[in-house]
Amino acid sequence: GENVEQHPSTLSVQEGDSAVIKCTYSDSASNYFPWYKQELGKRPQLIIDIRSNVGEKKDQRIAVTLNKTAKHFSLHITETQPEDSAVYFCAAAPQGGSEKLVFGKGTKLTVNP
Amino acid sequence: NAGVTQTPKFQVLKTGQSMTLQCAQDMNHEYMSWYRQDPGMGLRLIHYSVGAGITDQGEVPNGYNVSRSTTEDFPLRLLSAAPSQTSVYFCASSPDGPNYGYTFGSGTRLTVV
Numbered sequence: 286g287e288n289v290e291q292h293p294s295t296l297s298v299q300e301g302d303s304a305v306i307k308c309t310y311s312d313s314a315s316n317y318f319p320w321y322k323q324e325l326g327k328r329p330q331l332i333i334d335i336r337s338n339v340g341e342k343k344d345q346r347i348a349v350t351l352n353k354t355a356k357h358f359s360l361h362i363t364e365t366q367p368e369d370s371a372v373y374f375c376a377a378a379p380q381g382g383s384e385k386l387v388f389g390k391g392t393k394l395t396v397n398p
Numbered sequence: 399n400a401g402v403t404q405t406p407k408f409q410v411l412k413t414g415q416s417m418t419l420q421c422a423q424d425m426n427h428e429y430m431s432w433y434r435q436d437p438g439m440g441l442r443l444i445h446y447s448v449g450a451g452i453t454d455q456g457e458v459p460n461g462y463n464v465s466r467s468t469t470e471d472f473p474l475r476l477l478s479a480a481p482s483q484t485s486v487y488f489c490a491s492s493p494d495g496p497n498y499g500y501t502f503g504s505g506t507r508l509t510v511v
Contacts, residue, residue: 331499386496390440
């Protein structure tokens with residue numbers, strides 16, 4: 286089945302710097318790659334997603350890039366703010382047959398003022 | 399819309415007890431799923447359902463049962479609670495499968511003593 290690896294497990298940046306979180310997946314049939322943000326004690330919330338027919342997607346300060354050949358995708362946060370501090374999860378969904386979304390283990394991002 | 403509603407928010411069980419975690423959504427979503435979240439392990443899929451009357455196992459199904467008699471409800475039953483089932487449980491739904499963004503419930507924090 287699908288396996289998603291996420292790095293780093295923790296990331297600390299200064300306010301205003303950029304943050305990059307990387308994920309790799311194993312199933313070449315995966316075609317949907319969402320990112321979720323989970324603040325302490327809260328539920329995960331979808332912040333951005335990308336499908337396999339697109340290489341990059343942006344939404345204000347966040348962007349996701351996808352390299353299907355290398356089977357990796359990344360989350361980029363620019364001009365980080367303290368409210369960006371949270372745990373971020375990547376995920377991958379294989380198309381057809383397996384109706385499952387597989388998550389990475391998460392990255393704890395801390396933005397220092 | 400209330401979105402995805404989970405009850406209870408907190409629960410303490412004794413080893414061997416059984417209980418049901420409730421999940422209800424009012425968005426007419428076909429796809430519903432249960433995840434458990436443990437420190438350093440990310441979100442692991444327990445069971446999922448692609449529609450009323452249809453359920454299937456995820457990554458960690460042992461010790462749990464589900465049923466889906468209506469589109470709205472997807473309860474998770476612990477048959478005989480064990481300390482290893484101490485975790486935070488999240489219910490999630492999407493319009494049509496794992497290839498769409500999930501809406502998560504607020505979670506149930508379960509402790510088995």
